[in-house]
Amino acid sequence: MRRYAYAIPYWLWIGLFVIAPIILIVYYSFFDIEGHFSLVNYETFFTPVYLRMTFNSFWYAFLITAISLLIAYPTAYLLTKTKHKQLWLLLIILPTWVNLLLKAYAFLGLFGTYGAVNALFEALGIGTKQLLFTDFSFVFVSVYIFIPFMILPIFNALEKLNPSLIDAARDLGANEWTTFRRVIFPLTLDGVKAGCQAVFIPSLSLFMLTRLIAGNRVITLGTAVEQHFLVTQNWGMGATIAVFLMIAMASIMALTGNKKWGVRQ
Amino acid sequence: MKKVVSLFLLVWLVAFSLLYVTKTIESSKGYGGNNTVTIYNWGDYIDPALIKKFEKETGLKVIYQTFDSNEAMMTKIAQGGTTFDVAVPSEYAISKMKEEGLLLPINHAKIPNLRYIDERFLNLSFDPGNQYSIPYFWGTVGIVYNRALLGGKEITSWNDLWDPAFKNQILLVDGAREIIGMALNSLHYSLNDTNKTHLQQAKQKLDALTPNVKAIVGDEIKMLLANEEAAIGIVWSGDAAEIMWENERLDYVIPKEGTNLWFDNMVIPKTAKNIEGAHQFINFMLDPKNAAQNAEYVGYSTPNKKALEYLPKEIVEDERFYPSEQLANKLEVYENLGKSMLAYYNELFLQFKMHRK
Numbered sequence: 001m002r003r004y005a006y007a008i009p010y011w012l013w014i015g016l017f018v019i020a021p022i023i024l025i026v027y028y029s030f031f032d033i034e035g036h037f038s039l040v041n042y043e044t045f046f047t048p049v050y051l052r053m054t055f056n057s058f059w060y061a062f063l064i065t066a067i068s069l070l071i072a073y074p075t076a077y078l079l080t081k082t083k084h085k086q087l088w089l090l091l092i093i094l095p096t097w098v099n100l101l102l103k104a105y106a107f108l109g110l111f112g113t114y115g116a117v118n119a120l121f122e123a124l125g126i127g128t129k130q131l132l133f134t135d136f137s138f139v140f141v142s143v144y145i146f147i148p149f150m151i152l153p154i155f156n157a158l159e160k161l162n163p164s165l166i167d168a169a170r171d172l173g174a175n176e177w178t179t180f181r182r183v184i185f186p187l188t189l190d191g192v193k194a195g196c197q198a199v200f201i202p203s204l205s206l207f208m209l210t211r212l213i214a215g216n217r218v219i220t221l222g223t224a225v226e227q228h229f230l231v232t233q234n235w236g237m238g239a240t241i242a243v244f245l246m247i248a249m250a251s252i253m254a255l256t257g258n259k260k261w262g263v264r265q
Numbered sequence: 266m267k268k269v270v271s272l273f274l275l276v277w278l279v280a281f282s283l284l285y286v287t288k289t290i291e292s293s294k295g296y297g298g299n300n301t302v303t304i305y306n307w308g309d310y311i312d313p314a315l316i317k318k319f320e321k322e323t324g325l326k327v328i329y330q331t332f333d334s335n336e337a338m339m340t341k342i343a344q345g346g347t348t349f350d351v352a353v354p355s356e357y358a359i360s361k362m363k364e365e366g367l368l369l370p371i372n373h374a375k376i377p378n379l380r381y382i383d384e385r386f387l388n389l390s391f392d393p394g395n396q397y398s399i400p401y402f403w404g405t406v407g408i409v410y411n412r413a414l415l416g417g418k419e420i421t422s423w424n425d426l427w428d429p430a431f432k433n434q435i436l437l438v439d440g441a442r443e444i445i446g447m448a449l450n451s452l453h454y455s456l457n458d459t460n461k462t463h464l465q466q467a468k469q470k471l472d473a474l475t476p477n478v479k480a481i482v483g484d485e486i487k488m489l490l491a492n493e494e495a496a497i498g499i500v501w502s503g504d505a506a507e508i509m510w511e512n513e514r515l516d517y518v519i520p521k522e523g524t525n526l527w528f529d530n531m532v533i534p535k536t537a538k539n540i541e542g543a544h545q546f547i548n549f550m551l552d553p554k555n556a557a558q559n560a561e562y563v564g565y566s567t568p569n570k571k572a573l574e575y576l577p578k579e580i581v582e583d584e585r586f587y588p589s590e591q592l593a594n595k596l597e598v599y600e601n602l603g604k605s606m607l608a609y610y611n612e613l614f615l616q617f618k619m620h621r622k
Contacts, residue, residue, distance in 0.1 A: 215480020
């Protein structure tokens with residue numbers, strides 16, 4: 001009996017902050033702007049505007065995740081080889097302590113026409129380029145913000161790897177590439193999956209950066225949710241998009257996750 | 266475990282003693298109770314010297330708090346809990362607050378200075394008979410441009426913005442009514458047009474503007490224009506006045522096709538405790554001399570006709586902020602179009618944002 005009593009706070013927590021909000025979102029998605037029960041929001045979602053927005057969101061989230069992975073894996077690998085691992089790791093985590101908005105504003109200054117980056121370009125003779133409000137800057141800043149969440153799980157997975165397995169592979173005649181492909185990578189796959197989830201899922205619903213860094217030239221589902229709730233006050237449509245975002249996220253978790261949940265921070 | 270508990274207790278102790286200290290300081294200074302008026306206003310939107318003057322004249326203490334968006338202000342007032350005796354929302358927020366019963370009626374008998382307000386600014390659609398609101402400042406939506414960056418080119422109308430020479434030079438403010446309104450105005454339609462054919466035409470016209478648009482941004486637009494990130498910006502006149510202080514190469518123009526006329530108004534929210542003091546404050550701010558002093562400090566346009574006499578000539582004759590009658594007749598106040606029409610405006614705006622170069 002006491003065992004159940006201890007579980008009550010957790011059940012309450014899950015009920016109030018996980019299950020109830022999801023039910024509310026699904027409930028709201030069935031109401032049109034005038035408050036009548038209808039399926040009109042779902043009809044609207046399957047119009048070209050929202051389908052293209054969905055495609056855009058997935059495409060940018062994919063780009064951000066892929067680039068993060070490409071940079072994060074070698075970084076994590078090199079980290080395990082360094083002398084002062086903890087110090088390097090701290091330096092990588094450090095930027096996550098700074099508020100996201102502050103970092104975005106910093107990039108507004110750095111990437112501006114008269115910003116530091118363009119000053120460097122001028123000095124190098126490349127000439128001033130438009131960096132702000134481009135796809136490039138949007139992906140760049142997003143990768144910068146999310147990359148610690150990719151590095152950490154991969155680093156942990158690499159740390160856990162038993163070095164004698166690599167020695168064994170080398171003893172048995174495998175070259176560097178084969179060792180990586182057949183031994184190291186498969187054994188750290190859980191870390192990679194955890195990292196991809198930690199990056200892909202939040203980038204799917206990014207919204208602040210789309211305005212600050214991309215100047216609303218990139219419109220994702222997250223931007224639309226924000227608009228519908230705060231500006232249009234069309235909660236039904238906002239909730240409908242949220243429903244599709246949740247379905248997308250759940251299916252990604254199902255696809256990439258397995259019984260074991262990688263090694264997460 | 267012991268450590269955790271004692272740390273926890275320490276935090277509580279510090280929090281409570283701070284609360285106690287602030288209470289004692291407030292009461293020793295005469296705050297709290299019935300002799301205070303709490304003003305809830307936009308940041309940097311009043312001459313602080315006027316608050317001192319008001320305190321001296323009436324013996325009331327003023328607690329001045331600020332907000333940075335109508336939405337944030339409305340949420341705080343709707344929640345209750347905090348006392349605000351006077352607030353300064355914009356006109357669309359007033360019609361919303363009225364609908365939600367967040368406002369108390371204003372007793373005109375206690376505001377004799379109301380007679381100084383220009384009739385053009387009274388009895389408007391968002392508050393017929395000014396039952397709940399008294400005008401504080403007003404302004405327009407227009408074009409800020411950087412003469413130097415445009416090589417001395419002049420901009421006088423909305424339609425000038427479609428000039429291919431301005432490729433990638435325009436920053437738009439992230440507001441559906443403002444931007445769709447701009448397109449409607451450029452087609453010589455009303456800002457409050459609800460004809461869907463007209464609105465579709467406006468959207469198509471906006472799509473044609475896409476090559477010239479550098480970005481659609483929020484409040485950052487002020488910083489970006491002051492830093493010359495782009496040469497042209499669509500902004501509210503108040504923001505324009507502010508950045509023209511920072512960067513002298515900027516100029517503001519009210520487009521000749523006409524544009525939006527907006528108001529910030531004093532209201533008494535339902536959270537008010539000192540209703541008498543609130544009326545006194547509103548009346549004080551309408552005194553022509555005070556209104557003139559305030560307008561000179563803040564830099565916005567005052568609705569107080571009599572106050573114009575006390576303002577320097579170069580301010581009153583500046584047609585960018587006090588447009589001539591002929592232009593003023595083309596200005597329109599946003600009407601509350603209803604939820605579904607507003608949703609349609611926002612839908613079109615979203616589609617415009619998604620239109621790629």
